[in-house]
């Protein structure tokens with residue numbers, strides 16, 4: 243009975259990932275405990291000694307190291323104007339434009355005068371979508387090509403893919419779906 247349950251959930255999870263349904267839930271079996279819980283996008287929970295979340299439909303750990311890494315990757319000063327980036331608006335702007343909020347405002351103002359602002363926003367969105375798509379595609383290919391009998395993640399969580407997946411077929415389907423999505427974004 244448990245086997246059946248896993249099969250259905252695993253297939254659903256894979257399907258949701260391919261379809262980009264980030265609101266879908268996933269389930270986990272913890273160690274020898276057969277207790278099974280469902281989590282949805284954005285949920286945060288503790289399992290073992292790690293904190294987990296589901297982001298973009300993918301179960302992942304939230305480590306303190308990640309937060310530290312992000313801090314390191316944002317320099318203290320704006321590379322363009324050399325002013326210290328301390329405003330709350332600097333962080334999201336730096337992530338996308340690699341400059342401070344003021345520099346972005348100035349840059350966008352110039353684009354508006356030139357009349358190329360909308361084009362610029364459109365290109366930016368497309369770029370973000372393509373990056374996201376690339377991440378999803380490589381994750382799915384990873385999953386599709388891992389063992390059919392299940393694998394143990396870094397935290398000892400057993401990820402089961404009961405019933406067996408046709409790796410070749412699934413890889414092909416993932417690549418095709420990604421290709422179509424890419425084409426849609428580029429158009």
Ligand SMILES: [Zn+2]
Nearest residue numbers: 320323342345
């Ligand atoms: Zn600046």
